[in-house]
Amino acid sequence: MYNISRNNAYKKQGFQGTYNNLFEIEPTRPGASNTNNTDDTDPTNVCPLHTPEARKYHYLEQDRYVHSPHLTPQLVHLLFAHQPPTHKLATLAGMSALTRNRTTQTMPNDLMLEYYVQRARGGAGLIVSEGTLITRQGTEWPAAPGLWDRSQIAGWRKITDAVHAAGSKMYAQLSHGGRANHPDAPEQVASGVPVYAPSAIAARGGKFRFIPGEPGYVVPTVLPDPTTIVAEFKQAAINAKEAGFDGVELHGASGYLVNQFLDFTSNHRTDKWGGSAANRARFAIETLKALKEVWGSDVAIKLSPAGGHNDVGMPLPDTIETFGYLLREVEKLGLAYVALVRYNPARDPMFDGKPRGTPHDVLATFRPFLLTTPIFINGGVTPGEAESLMASGSVAGVFMGSTWISHPDVARRIKAGRPLDNVVDFAHLYGKEGVDPAVGYLDYAEAVY
Numbered sequence: 395m396y397n398i399s400r401n402n403a404y405k406k407q408g409f410q411g412t413y414n415n416l417f418e419i420e421p422t423r424p425g426a427s428n429t430n431n432t433d434d435t436d437p438t439n440v441c442p443l444h445t446p447e448a449r450k451y452h453y454l455e456q457d458r459y460v461h462s463p464h465l466t467p468q469l470v471h472l473l474f475a476h477q478p479p480t481h482k483l484a485t486l487a488g489m490s491a492l493t494r495n496r497t498t499q500t501m502p503n504d505l506m507l508e509y510y511v512q513r514a515r516g517g518a519g520l521i522v523s524e525g526t527l528i529t530r531q532g533t534e535w536p537a538a539p540g541l542w543d544r545s546q547i548a549g550w551r552k553i554t555d556a557v558h559a560a561g562s563k564m565y566a567q568l569s570h571g572g573r574a575n576h577p578d579a580p581e582q583v584a585s586g587v588p589v590y591a592p593s594a595i596a597a598r599g600g601k602f603r604f605i606p607g608e609p610g611y612v613v614p615t616v617l618p619d620p621t622t623i624v625a626e627f628k629q630a631a632i633n634a635k636e637a638g639f640d641g642v643e644l645h646g647a648s649g650y651l652v653n654q655f656l657d658f659t660s661n662h663r664t665d666k667w668g669g670s671a672a673n674r675a676r677f678a679i680e681t682l683k684a685l686k687e688v689w690g691s692d693v694a695i696k697l698s699p700a701g702g703h704n705d706v707g708m709p710l711p712d713t714i715e716t717f718g719y720l721l722r723e724v725e726k727l728g729l730a731y732v733a734l735v736r737y738n739p740a741r742d743p744m745f746d747g748k749p750r751g752t753p754h755d756v757l758a759t760f761r762p763f764l765l766t767t768p769i770f771i772n773g774g775v776t777p778g779e780a781e782s783l784m785a786s787g788s789v790a791g792v793f794m795g796s797t798w799i800s801h802p803d804v805a806r807r808i809k810a811g812r813p814l815d816n817v818v819d820f821a822h823l824y825g826k827e828g829v830d831p832a833v834g835y836l837d838y839a840e841a842v843y
């Protein structure tokens with residue numbers, strides 16, 4: 395039997411098992427046999443957190459006990475079901491979605507397989523795929539992957555099978571760029587549809603390096619009926635299931651389509667999809683409901699209420715009203731998790747000499763809206779901070795992004811006490827014309843163990 399112990403709060407609650415660190419699994423019950431026993435009065439039941447309240451969050455997964463006041467059964471299933479019993483690392487430090495622009499014309503390939511498997515071997519309990527387009531679209535990354543066609547499904551299937559064999563779970567991040575697409579981008583031309591967005595308001599910024607003149611964003615076409623894109627999200631979710639993913643994360647962050655609906659600077663609609671906070675949140679909620687029809691509770695959403703990326707952001711009271719409304723509704727849906735991205739000035743564009751985003755403490759602000767839905771915090775999270783955030787009970791887990799770019803073995807390093815000292819090869823972040831795509835992608839060194 396294994397006890398997964400990960401925070402000091404357990405010590406305070408009288409936890410007697412072996413405590414090491416956030417990421418440790420220790421054998422603590424070698425003689426235990428009656429593993430399904432939840433009878434308080436049975437003396438053979440030696441569960442260290444054996445109170446009715448604790449038992450609510452006490453799950454037997456494969457051959458190990460999992461204890462956490464923050465783990466729902468859903469999260470336990472998500473994070474641990476694929477960890478073979480011999481795998482001594484159960485990490486709550488997931489890998490967030492990272493666009494790397496390495497497909498073969500939107501088709502997932504063996505290069506990507508190797509990249510994700512490196513990170514699964516490196517201990518990522520949950521990997522979220524790079525932003526994966528639900529339909530053909532002309533984004534700034536012409537080699538971003540898609541999930542609308544059979545070859546893409548087959549390509550992803552190879553990747554998810556390999557990631558599972560290496561011991562990790564994988565969610566597909568479903569994405570639609572909305573106005574952050576360009577009508578002259580080859581994929582957009584091939585799609586046969588205009589660049590749709592909630593309203594005909596151009597985002598400032600953007601740089602389409604592969605289009606002559608490197609243009610920026612354009613005034614988009616008003617999306618006539620948002621339910622058409624909700625249906626496309628649903629089809630992509632069906633495809634994600636066939637592709638062997640463990641669930642889907644709706645990309646509601648970074649100023650892409652879902653975020654464009656939420657934000658009243660990009661959404662001036664006067665129908666039921668615009669205006670009030672409830673109306674602006676409708677697109678996100680309807681999409682989540684459609685994803686749930688396919689996936690049940692294996693659905694998540696990523697939000698960046700503080701960020702100004704792609705020219706979104708509202709004054710703080712409106713931000714709180716809008717995202718607060720959305721999260722209250724999300725709470726009713728029963729999602730696997732909500733990923734909240736913290737404010738990062740380095741990722742906030744400047745317009746008219748001012749940062750575009752709405753700096754505030756997203757965790758403190760929105761934690762109260764999510765009483766049962768697990769929160770994963772993201773944005774500059776260090777291992778030490780992750781441990782204290784979890785110990786304080788404010789999050790269920792963390793996502794790291796950039797750290798996983800330059801370290802294929804983040805979780806293994808943390809467990810072994812190795813420094814996270816590789817530097818990101820920015821020149822090859824998204825690949826480079828004429829350079830082997832493996833450079834700056836597959837060549838980051840693991841630590842010596």
Ligand SMILES: Cc1cc2nc3c(=O)[nH]c(=O)nc-3n(C[C@H](O)[C@H](O)[C@H](O)COP(=O)(O)O)c2cc1C
Nearest residue numbers: 490491492493524525735772773774775794795796
């Ligand atoms: C190269 C790069 C690509 C990214 N691509 C995506 C993406 O496809 N989808 C997404 O939701 N976030 C994307 N992000 C944001 C990260 O997932 C993460 O939210 C952000 O980097 C903050 O986490 P960190 O400070 O740990 O890096 C990307 C970030 C980087 C650096």
